[in-house]
Amino acid sequence: MEKATSLVQIKGIRDGLLAAFTAAAWDDLCFALLAQIDERPSFFQGARLAIDVGSQILKVNHLVDLRDRLSERNVSLWAVIGESPTTEHTAQLLGLATRISKPRPEETQRADAAEDTALYINKTLRSGKRVEFPGHVVVMGDVNAGAEIVADGSVIVWGRVRGMIHAGAKGDRTATICALDLSATQLRIATEVSALLKPQKSPKPEIASINPEGHLQSEIWHTG
Amino acid sequence: MTAQVITVTSGKGGVGKTTAVANLATALATDGRKVVCIDGDIGLRNLDVIMGLENRIVYDLVDVIEGRCKLKQAMIRDKHYPDMYLIPAAQTRDKNAVSPSDMIRICNDLRPDADFIIIDSPAGIERGFRNAIAAADRVLVVTNPEVSAVRDADRVVGILEAEEKGTPSLILNRLNAALVKNNDMLSADDVLDLLGIHLIGIVPEDESVIIGSNRGAPVVTDAKSRAGQAFRNIAKRIQGQDVPFLNLEPQNRLWGAIQKLTGRK
Numbered sequence: 001m002e003k004a005t006s007l008v009q010i011k012g013i014r015d016g017l018l019a020a021f022t023a024a025a026w027d028d029l030c031f032a033l034l035a036q037i038d039e040r041p042s043f044f045q046g047a048r049l050a051i052d053v054g055s056q057i058l059k060v061n062h063l064v065d066l067r068d069r070l071s072e073r074n075v076s077l078w079a080v081i082g083e084s085p086t087t088e089h090t091a092q093l094l095g096l097a098t099r100i101s102k103p104r105p106e107e108t109q110r111a112d113a114a115e116d117t118a119l120y121i122n123k124t125l126r127s128g129k130r131v132e133f134p135g136h137v138v139v140m141g142d143v144n145a146g147a148e149i150v151a152d153g154s155v156i157v158w159g160r161v162r163g164m165i166h167a168g169a170k171g172d173r174t175a176t177i178c179a180l181d182l183s184a185t186q187l188r189i190a191t192e193v194s195a196l197l198k199p200q201k202s203p204k205p206e207i208a209s210i211n212p213e214g215h216l217q218s219e220i221w222h223t224g
Numbered sequence: 225m226t227a228q229v230i231t232v233t234s235g236k237g238g239v240g241k242t243t244a245v246a247n248l249a250t251a252l253a254t255d256g257r258k259v260v261c262i263d264g265d266i267g268l269r270n271l272d273v274i275m276g277l278e279n280r281i282v283y284d285l286v287d288v289i290e291g292r293c294k295l296k297q298a299m300i301r302d303k304h305y306p307d308m309y310l311i312p313a314a315q316t317r318d319k320n321a322v323s324p325s326d327m328i329r330i331c332n333d334l335r336p337d338a339d340f341i342i343i344d345s346p347a348g349i350e351r352g353f354r355n356a357i358a359a360a361d362r363v364l365v366v367t368n369p370e371v372s373a374v375r376d377a378d379r380v381v382g383i384l385e386a387e388e389k390g391t392p393s394l395i396l397n398r399l400n401a402a403l404v405k406n407n408d409m410l411s412a413d414d415v416l417d418l419l420g421i422h423l424i425g426i427v428p429e430d431e432s433v434i435i436g437s438n439r440g441a442p443v444v445t446d447a448k449s450r451a452g453q454a455f456r457n458i459a460k461r462i463q464g465q466d467v468p469f470l471n472l473e474p475q476n477r478l479w480g481a482i483q484k485l486t487g488r489k
Binding site for chain 1: 420
């Protein structure tokens with residue numbers, strides 16, 4: 001008991017409970033957390049739990065296992081906060097939040113790097129997938145209907161776009177969106193919104209930007 | 225003998241998951257395989273009706289999990305195939321009565337005595353779906369040639385990939401070749417282009433599927449039905465055989481007219 005509480009600190013936050021993990025072995029941490037829950041099952045019944053894993057690097061099987069064991073105890077894991085990009089990526093894959101309502105201080109540092117960093121995604125984004133990035137986003141693959149990309153910079157898709165793309169999300173009106181086939185359900189650049197919806201018979205690469213009149217428009221890509 | 229666990233899922237409801245489970249299980253049993261079906265749709269059970277076994281249910285999946293009966297007691301033997309069993313869902317409980325690890329445990333207990341365990345997933349992507357895929361070695365995604373069904377299938381494929389369940393195979397159900405020909409329905413190519421996963425079978429729209437489901441006699445037992453043939457072919461492909469796809473071109477008018485005449489008189 002003594003050991004369990006010192007490994008994992010559980011406290012109440014606005015969105016439910018937050019368990020802060022110390023830097024111990026993952027299995028021990030899970031064990032300690034579950035032990036605490038088993039000790040007071042009525043308190044944890046139906047709780048929404050976020051975990052702060054610090055610098056732990058977690059793979060999908062780690063989190064799936066913990067989530068399942070929590071769900072057996074009727075505790076729903078909804079957020080995983082961590083410093084490692086791998087952990088953050090894993091959490092996103094599983095549809096878990098990676099931030100809780102209180103913004104973390106790192107966010108501001110990230111914004112500075114926005115100008116010259118890009119997120120490279122080497123697969124098709126399927127329905128339900130949401131990618132948010134404080135820089136540019138490059139996708140090698142399609143963006144299917146129901147997927148969303150929100151980038152502070154520009155978005156380039158080497159494939160078809162059927163989902164929603166928001167470039168310049170923090171207000172950059174010079175951001176652009178380009179794709180091999182741009183028949184998105186909706187495009188947004190900064191505050192401009194455009195529902196293009198014109199499936200083409202023979203799609204050509206297009207680039208969407210805000211024109212001098214201030215409207216979002218897309219045009220066929222011309223080289224040179 | 226160690227069984228392969230196959231989960232049939234779709235995201236959207238009403239696309240034919242349960243029908244596919246009943247038909248594939250029956251086709252596998254016809255081929256001499258030992259099959260156990262598990263209805264994962266706790267609270268909204270249907271598989272027992274489609275298999276014609278609803279009046280034989282004594283114990284269900286939740287009874288096994290909560291220790292009120294042994295696993296063998298909840299396995300209902302099929303009327304026609306002695307090597308086919310159904311573990312029905314509980315109708316008076318909800319999805320929270322089962323956890324993913326319960327499903328893994330039950331499947332592991334069944335594995336030594338079966339060739340195939342087929343799990344019927346509920347619609348949606350919540351708890352019931354998570355339970356259904358937890359133990360899967362292989363996932364079959366059922367969809368219809370409709371934009372909404374395909375989008376939900378896409379979401380499910382994304383979740384399966386994220387959960388490292390591997391890329392699922394696709395069953396395209398209720399394809400109407402005449403509508404496709406008139407460009408009034410998504411074609412198989414359109415759907416495959418969008419989902420980018422392996423196609424394991426196309427099942428044509430066929431009234432005999434509904435008739436079979438209502439009678440509790442899956443359509444695969446009807447030798448004349450094209451949908452039945454499609455399901456028999458999928459079962460063969462599940463067993464690793466290379467079976468060519470059915471020709472689903474609409475039959476020409478003359479042939480149709482002859483059939484109509486001979487059918488009527």
